[in-house]
Amino acid sequence: xxxLVDVNNFYVSCERVFCPALxxxxxxxxxxxxxxxxxxSDEAKALQIGMGQPVFEIRELIRKNRVHxxxxxxxxxxxxxxxxMNTLRxxxxxxxxxxxxxxxxxxSGMQRFDLAAHALNIRKTVWRWVGVPVxxxxxxxxVLAKVANHLAKKDKAGNGICLxxxxxxxxxxxxxxxxxxxxxxxxxxxLHQYGIRTAYDLTQANDAWVRKHLSVVGLRIKxxxxxxxxxHLETDVPNKKNVGTTxxxxxxxxxxxxxxxxxxxxxxxCGEKLRKQQSSATMFTAYIQTNHLAAGEQQYSRSxxxxxxxxxxxxxxxxxxxKFALQKIFRSGYRYKRAGVLLGELVHPCAGxxxxxxxxxxxxxHTRLMAALDSVNARFGRNTVRTAAQSLGGSxxxxxxxxxxxxxxxxxxxxxxxGGSA
DNA sequence: TCTGGGGTCCTAGGACCC
DNA sequence: TCTGGGGTCCTAGGACCC
Numbered sequence: 001x002x003x004l005v006d007v008n009n010f011y012v013s014c015e016r017v018f019c020p021a022l023x024x025x026x027x028x029x030x031x032x033x034x035x036x037x038x039x040x041s042d043e044a045k046a047l048q049i050g051m052g053q054p055v056f057e058i059r060e061l062i063r064k065n066r067v068h069x070x071x072x073x074x075x076x077x078x079x080x081x082x083x084x085m086n087t088l089r090x091x092x093x094x095x096x097x098x099x100x101x102x103x104x105x106x107x108s109g110m111q112r113f114d115l116a117a118h119a120l121n122i123r124k125t126v127w128r129w130v131g132v133p134v135x136x137x138x139x140x141x142x143v144l145a146k147v148a149n150h151l152a153k154k155d156k157a158g159n160g161i162c163l164x165x166x167x168x169x170x171x172x173x174x175x176x177x178x179x180x181x182x183x184x185x186x187x188x189x190x191l192h193q194y195g196i197r198t199a200y201d202l203t204q205a206n207d208a209w210v211r212k213h214l215s216v217v218g219l220r221i222k223x224x225x226x227x228x229x230x231x232h233l234e235t236d237v238p239n240k241k242n243v244g245t246t247x248x249x250x251x252x253x254x255x256x257x258x259x260x261x262x263x264x265x266x267x268x269x270c271g272e273k274l275r276k277q278q279s280s281a282t283m284f285t286a287y288i289q290t291n292h293l294a295a296g297e298q299q300y301s302r303s304x305x306x307x308x309x310x311x312x313x314x315x316x317x318x319x320x321x322x323k324f325a326l327q328k329i330f331r332s333g334y335r336y337k338r339a340g341v342l343l344g345e346l347v348h349p350c351a352g353x354x355x356x357x358x359x360x361x362x363x364x365x366h367t368r369l370m371a372a373l374d375s376v377n378a379r380f381g382r383n384t385v386r387t388a389a390q391s392l393g394g395s396x397x398x399x400x401x402x403x404x405x406x407x408x409x410x411x412x413x414x415x416x417x418x419g420g421s422a
Numbered sequence: 423t424c425t426g427g428g429g430t431c432c433t434a435g436g437a438c439c440c
Numbered sequence: 441t442c443t444g445g446g447g448t449c450c451t452a453g454g455a456c457c458c
Contacts, residue, residue, distance in 0.1 A: 031426040038426070056424040072426090099458045184456050215432055217456075246427065293425060340427095 001115065001165075002233070003105040003138045004145040005088055005122060008153065010101035010132070011039035014080045015070050017131040018408045018416055026067040030055055033250055033399045034071055042156075071401035079409045083130045091122050096233045104142055106233050119161040139164040142231045143224035146181040147171065147199065172200035172225060182221045187214055199225055239277050239348055245269040246340025250400040252291065253336045256326065259288055263322040265395035266341040268386060271315035272377075274343065275370055280311035282345035284318065286325035291337035300336075302329040311347045314366040315373065318343075319387045 007013055011029035016022045026043035030036065037044075037053045047065055049058055055069075062069060081100045089095055092105035105122075107115075119136040126134050137149025144164050151171060152162035164171060178188040180199050190213060196202055202210075203225050211219045220230040245266040253259050263286050274281060287303035304325040312318065322341060376385050383394045391397070406414035 033424095033426070035425050052426085054425040059424095102458080182456065186455060215455085217432070240429075242429070244428065248426065291425090 001107045001138055001140055002142055002145045003092070003107065003119065003122070003136055004098075004102060004142070004149040005105060005126075005134050005136050006102040006149060007084060007126075008133045008135060009039055009041055010081075011070075011072060011077055012041045012044075013132040014077050015068075015073075015405055016041075017080070018405070022068055026065055027070070028062075028067055029070045029072055030403070031072060032401075033248055034402055035248070038072065069403050071404040073405050073407070075407050075410045076405065080130065080132065084126055084132065084134070087126050087129050088122065091118065091125075094233060094235045096235055097237070104145065104233055115163055115165070116161065119163065120159065123160050133160065136161045137164075138162070139168070140227050141224040141229045142233075143181055143221055144168065144227065147175060147179075147225075150175070150179055168227075169200060172203065173198055175199040177202055180221060180225070182217060187218065190214075239279055239346065240273075241346060242342065242344045243270055243273045243281075243346070244340060244342040245273075246338065246342075247395060247399060248338045249336070249398045251398075253339075253398070254332070254334070256330045256332070259330065259336060259339060260323060260326055260389065261391035262339055262395055262398060263288075263326055263341060264319045264387060264389040265383075265391055266339070267318040267322040268315045268383075268390055269395075270341050270343050271313055271318045271370070272374065272382075274313035274346070275374060277348075279346040279348045280313040281318075281343035282308055282311045282347065283343065284308065284321045284325070285342040285344070286322050286329070286340070287342075288326070288329060288336050288339045290334050294337075298334060300331060300334045302331075304328040310363070311345075312366075314370055315387060316366065316369075319389050323389060 012027045015027060015029065022041075024043065025041070026047055027041040028037050028044045028049060029039040031038045034055060037049055037051065037055060037058075040049055040051065044067060047061060047067070049061065049067070055062075061067070077100060084101070085095070085097050085103055088103050088105060092107050093109045094106045096104040096106075098104055115138055119138055122136050123134055126132065135149055135152040137145050137147065137152050138161070139145040139148045147168075148162040148164045152158060152160055155162070175198055177183055177191050177196055177199055178185075180202065183191070183202075191197075191202065196205060202222055205222065207219060207222070210222050214221075223230050247262070247266070249262070253262065270281075283305060284307075285303055285305040287301070289301035290297060290299050292299060292301070306321060306325065308317070308321075318341075373385050377383065383390065406416075408414060408416050
């Protein structure tokens with residue numbers, strides 16, 4: 001049996017840990033730039049605040065109902081995520097961290113035990129140790145564990161757990177097909193056209209038909225709904241195949257200088273990401289674009305891709321590439337709202353990257369320099385040491401985070417104080 | 423006025439090989 | 441009427457996830 005454990009309203013729940021008075025209150029967390037709603041408490045959901053809703057549409061609603069609003073505090077959420085995952089590890093022989101707030105636990109190999117009691121214990125322990133509420137769904141396959149988790153969450157009067165051990169057909173009959181993991185909007189529309197409305201209906205469809213319209217991915221989902229495991233646990237974290245850093249700017253940028261600094265910041269951040277997983281990139285893409293949502297404005301959007309002779313993870317090379325790319329694509333006279341750097345065709349040292357005949361860089365030197373840069377920045381803060389091409393304030397100054405909570409768990413100066421002054 | 427960021431996988435079709 | 445057979449690689453586009 002497999003369990004899917006996930007934190008309810010994760011970002012909101014993290015904020016509540018350090019501000020318990022927020023329990024029972026409507027709370028929302030916003031995306032970068034404080035633009036859209038990305039996490040809502042149950043009370044906020046009850047106010048009809050939608051996932052992904054632009055915040056300017058609900059200003060009045062927020063004011064009237066005294067909704068508590070937070071910018072997203074990724075340092076906090078990342079740290080809380082690690083606490084949850086570490087707590088979960090002891091409850092199963094193997095675990096897959098599926099996302100920042102979800103893990104699959106594989107119980108196979110465990111001695112006979114009471115599943116329901118075990119699931120309840122997981123929930124209770126995470127609550128006591130970390131302070132966030134989780135739901136636990138258990139089933140014979142990952143897709144069914146997801147279904148169970150969904151049902152556990154929907155049942156507000158329940159105890160936050162749901163087991164699908166056998167005879168789960170009836171449960172599938174109550175589940176809209178769009179709520180099945182892997183069935184998105186497009187597939188839902190298609191399935192509805194053919195009269196398939198529930199998860200159960202999908203299990204009754206013809207295999208070949210599913211294969212044809214939903215590809216092998218859809219077929220696997222169907223089999224998993226029937227109890228046949230097709231999607232296995234990924235216990236070790238695979239290296240990323242692409243990394244990128246992209247931002248929407250609070251205020252549009254117009255000059256090549258401003259964009260150049262932003263892209264240099266993004267390239268440097270990508271370098272950090274590469275080095276963290278010890279890989280190097282072959283393909284480099286930079287793009288810039290105007291605000292596609294501003295109907296009246298002149299639109300422009302272009303990207304430039306280049307290939308490194310020898311894969312690199314040196315910030316110096318990546319920043320140079322950003323500068324070169326921008327020269328190719330920049331046109332003056334536009335208000336640029338978004339930009340980004342994307343790296344692809346990543347290679348990993350164990351795989352033995354191909355060296356170039358024409359490469360004259362001292363790689364060992366770059367490697368040592370980047371190691372020094374990373375360790376200084378790890379100790380004194382990101383961008384303490386940076387290239388001259390980067391901005392002085394870091395790209396954070398180009399975005400807006402007016403309601404940021406403290407780094408309670410990651411910065412000594414911002415740790416919560418209890419009682420009198422220190 | 424104001425609208426996130428970061429990923430993965432699969433397929434079809436074209437270009438090319440012998 | 442009647443047009444070989446078997447393959448690889450690459451890319452764009454489309455779907456999905458959190």
